[in-house]
Amino acid sequence: MPSIDFKLIKQDSGCSARLGSLTTPHGRIDTPIFMPVGTQATVKAMTPEELREVGSQIILGNTYHLYIRPGHELVRRMGGLHAFMHWDGPILTDSGGFQVFSLGEMRKIKEDGVTFQSHLDGSYHFISPEISIAIQEALGADIIMCFDECPPYPAEHDYLRRSMEMTTRWARRCKEAKKRDDQALFGIVQGGMDLELRRQSASELREIGFDGYALGGLSVGEEKERMYEVMEFAAPFLPDDQPRYVMGIGAPEDLIEGIYHGFDMFDCVMPTRNARNGMLFTSTSRINIKGAAYAEDSGPIDPECGCYVCRNYSRAYLRHLFRAGEILASRLNTYHNLYYYLSLMAQARVAIAEDRFPEFRREFYGKRNVA
Amino acid sequence: MPSIDFKLIKQDSGCSARLGSLTTPHGRIDTPIFMPVGTQATVKAMTPEELREVGSQIILGNTYHLYIRPGHELVRRMGGLHAFMHWDGPILTDSGGFQVFSLGEMRKIKEDGVTFQSHLDGSYHFISPEISIAIQEALGADIIMCFDECPPYPAEHDYLRRSMEMTTRWARRCKEAKKRDDQALFGIVQGGMDLELRRQSASELREIGFDGYALGGLSVGEEKERMYEVMEFAAPFLPDDQPRYVMGIGAPEDLIEGIYHGFDMFDCVMPTRNARNGMLFTSTSRINIKGAAYAEDSGPIDPECGCYVCRNYSRAYLRHLFRAGEILASRLNTYHNLYYYLSLMAQARVAIAEDRFPEFRREFYGKRNVA
Numbered sequence: 001m002p003s004i005d006f007k008l009i010k011q012d013s014g015c016s017a018r019l020g021s022l023t024t025p026h027g028r029i030d031t032p033i034f035m036p037v038g039t040q041a042t043v044k045a046m047t048p049e050e051l052r053e054v055g056s057q058i059i060l061g062n063t064y065h066l067y068i069r070p071g072h073e074l075v076r077r078m079g080g081l082h083a084f085m086h087w088d089g090p091i092l093t094d095s096g097g098f099q100v101f102s103l104g105e106m107r108k109i110k111e112d113g114v115t116f117q118s119h120l121d122g123s124y125h126f127i128s129p130e131i132s133i134a135i136q137e138a139l140g141a142d143i144i145m146c147f148d149e150c151p152p153y154p155a156e157h158d159y160l161r162r163s164m165e166m167t168t169r170w171a172r173r174c175k176e177a178k179k180r181d182d183q184a185l186f187g188i189v190q191g192g193m194d195l196e197l198r199r200q201s202a203s204e205l206r207e208i209g210f211d212g213y214a215l216g217g218l219s220v221g222e223e224k225e226r227m228y229e230v231m232e233f234a235a236p237f238l239p240d241d242q243p244r245y246v247m248g249i250g251a252p253e254d255l256i257e258g259i260y261h262g263f264d265m266f267d268c269v270m271p272t273r274n275a276r277n278g279m280l281f282t283s284t285s286r287i288n289i290k291g292a293a294y295a296e297d298s299g300p301i302d303p304e305c306g307c308y309v310c311r312n313y314s315r316a317y318l319r320h321l322f323r324a325g326e327i328l329a330s331r332l333n334t335y336h337n338l339y340y341y342l343s344l345m346a347q348a349r350v351a352i353a354e355d356r357f358p359e360f361r362r363e364f365y366g367k368r369n370v371a
Numbered sequence: 372m373p374s375i376d377f378k379l380i381k382q383d384s385g386c387s388a389r390l391g392s393l394t395t396p397h398g399r400i401d402t403p404i405f406m407p408v409g410t411q412a413t414v415k416a417m418t419p420e421e422l423r424e425v426g427s428q429i430i431l432g433n434t435y436h437l438y439i440r441p442g443h444e445l446v447r448r449m450g451g452l453h454a455f456m457h458w459d460g461p462i463l464t465d466s467g468g469f470q471v472f473s474l475g476e477m478r479k480i481k482e483d484g485v486t487f488q489s490h491l492d493g494s495y496h497f498i499s500p501e502i503s504i505a506i507q508e509a510l511g512a513d514i515i516m517c518f519d520e521c522p523p524y525p526a527e528h529d530y531l532r533r534s535m536e537m538t539t540r541w542a543r544r545c546k547e548a549k550k551r552d553d554q555a556l557f558g559i560v561q562g563g564m565d566l567e568l569r570r571q572s573a574s575e576l577r578e579i580g581f582d583g584y585a586l587g588g589l590s591v592g593e594e595k596e597r598m599y600e601v602m603e604f605a606a607p608f609l610p611d612d613q614p615r616y617v618m619g620i621g622a623p624e625d626l627i628e629g630i631y632h633g634f635d636m637f638d639c640v641m642p643t644r645n646a647r648n649g650m651l652f653t654s655t656s657r658i659n660i661k662g663a664a665y666a667e668d669s670g671p672i673d674p675e676c677g678c679y680v681c682r683n684y685s686r687a688y689l690r691h692l693f694r695a696g697e698i699l700a701s702r703l704n705t706y707h708n709l710y711y712y713l714s715l716m717a718q719a720r721v722a723i724a725e726d727r728f729p730e731f732r733r734e735f736y737g738k739r740n741v742a
Binding site for chain 2: 040041042044045046047069070074077078079084085086295296298312313314316317319320321323324326327328330331
């Protein structure tokens with residue numbers, strides 16, 4: 001029996017947007033969905049109960065960080081990541097690939113795997129496709145990811161091709177290394193901004209066969225047009241009847257474009273990280289709550305928002321909390337931003353169900369242009 | 372009509388512990404009670420809803436900090452401290468005296484008032500009894516405090532006497548300056564560890580007449596025995612039919628002693644500040660969650676505790692969060708510590724109601740000695 005079950009409920013008649021339902025060992029997810037990032041076994045500043053309140057259905061954990069601290073074997077002994085962090089819903093773990101490659105000078109890539117130094121203490125470590133899978137099996141997420149190389153941008157075509165081919169070989173090794181049958185394994189399509197390489201990557205991964213497919217290597221410095229081009233081009237090469245995930249994306253408009261082109265799952269630190277920096281999303285724009293303009297603004301962050309924060313706190317108070325360096329600032333800002341992201345996903349699902357996603361997309365941009 | 376109404380429900384037959392009920396413009400408080408400290412218009416890391424969950428009935432705001440940032444006039448224009456911070460229960464503000472005197476070299480005390488430099492930007496400010504009352508009226512707490520001098524410890528008898536006499540003159544000026552009739556004003560008994568000065572201070576303040584009386588100038592470096600001696604000595608000089616408050620106290624055992632000697636209200640940053648440093652209170656001891664001993668401890672902070680944190684998180688997870696510098700560490704630790712303090716107060720009230728506070732006090736110490 002497969003560990004997950006994806007049902008494609010409908011596709012919008014005016015675009016590639018899909019409405020789906022993904023059943024995992026820890027519950028069902030409505031797609032399209034955004035996954036808040038819980039790097040160190042916590043979505044920063046939030047309790048699991050609050051994650052539910054804002055509409056989270058699945059969260060992401062970072063394999064690299066959990067491997068480094070507190071260690072995947074400790075997490076396994078504590079009952080796995082779900083029990084450890086008191087989140088009983090679905091979890092997806094990345095493979096550690098992106099995080100390790102982000103270390104730059106501190107890592108060395110070979111066919112066998114990657115040697116790298118810990119960002120905490122400089123100690124040396126080695127992660128191969130097999131080790132990544134073993135770590136993710138110890139963590140116990142519902143969905144785990146193949147260990148891949150995320151190439152830099154820009155990169156030479158030859159480098160991109162060799163990197164993509166190694167990622168494919170690594171994907172095969174990941175599938176072979178996988179032991180647990182209660183976890184789904186997703187392949188990661190690479191190839192940079194080269195469309196032909198993306199097509200080849202998707203095709204080869206499908207031949208190996210995975211429970212779902214992701215686009216990796218986006219949002220690495222390229223212009224948005226290129227990112228959207230890759231999403232639009234690659235989607236048709238992925239199976240209709242399996243979940244499609246764009247990794248590390250993105251701004252609200254990036255999610256809208258990803259959905260428009262037929263993707264189902266997204267994750268990004270933007271709503272949580274920006275919140276801690278005082279940047280808040282509204283239905284018409286983004287605001288920085290630090291601004292002097294908000295010093296005596298008794299209105300909510302977003303008059304159109306119905307979240308706990310917008311119902312109970314003024315911009316003036318949130319500005320005060322932020323300037324005073326109060327923990328409650330990070331809490332309330334994060335709560336609002338995640339509510340914004342997850343409400344946007346809920347609205348997108350309704351729009352697809354009602355066969356009007358292209359209109360929804362136009363309205364989304366329209367509100368912003370007016371503001 | 373007086374702004375507050377204190378009802379002495381009963382006194383324990385075996386000691387001076389009192390069970391009371393204090394009605395304020397923003398609701399009723401059961402006494403004895405502990406007041407969490409919300410220095411900058413937030414009890415650090417907690418929402419108002421969580422403060423209620425852990426049993427908070429009244430919170431404290433710091434006049435000095437709110438005067439400096441965001442400014443009392445801004446708070447007034449935003450509807451007062453209750454509306455600004457979304458806490459609709461009772462609030463007590465200190466007078467700024469203790470905070471200003473804590474500035475050390477950065478302040479200069481004269482009969483008229485105190486000149487000091489802001490801890491934020493070094494700018495010069497002046498607070499007099501009249502200005503302290505004006506600030507507290509702008510903030511709009513239910514209970515406000517007289518501006519007093521908190522003498523250092525140890526201090527010469529002559530300094531203590533002159534300081535106490537000035538505090539009495541300042542108290543009279545505070546009462547005369549007060550305009551709002553929906554706020555209660557408490558006098559602050561000073562006199563250091565000199566019992567005769569304490570008696571004289573209490574007597575002179577009673578002559579002026581206040582809505583309640585506090586002991587100031589404790590927990591300034593003296594041995595616990597001296598603190599307890601002052602509490603025991605001073606209580607009988609305070610009116611039976613008005614609330615009695617020990618300011619800036621303390622550790623759990625200090626609260627037990629304060630209650631034993633007949634005090635009704637307490638405040639201290641200890642549960643919240645220590646929480647952020649990883650120090651957690653349990654029914655038998657204190658633990659530092661940083662400890663390696665907790666790395667794989669799957670048990671709760673305190674097996675006897677029924678709080679949200681103890682019901683859902685292991686010591687191992689809390690240790691991980693703390694070491695990783697996660698905001699959730701401060702949140703969960705603060706939640707637990709405040710729950711501990713407020714549960715201790717609730718248990719104390721039941722013990723007094725059942726006429727067994729001395730026994731409750733013995734059990735409190737007994738548990739700690741066994742552990």
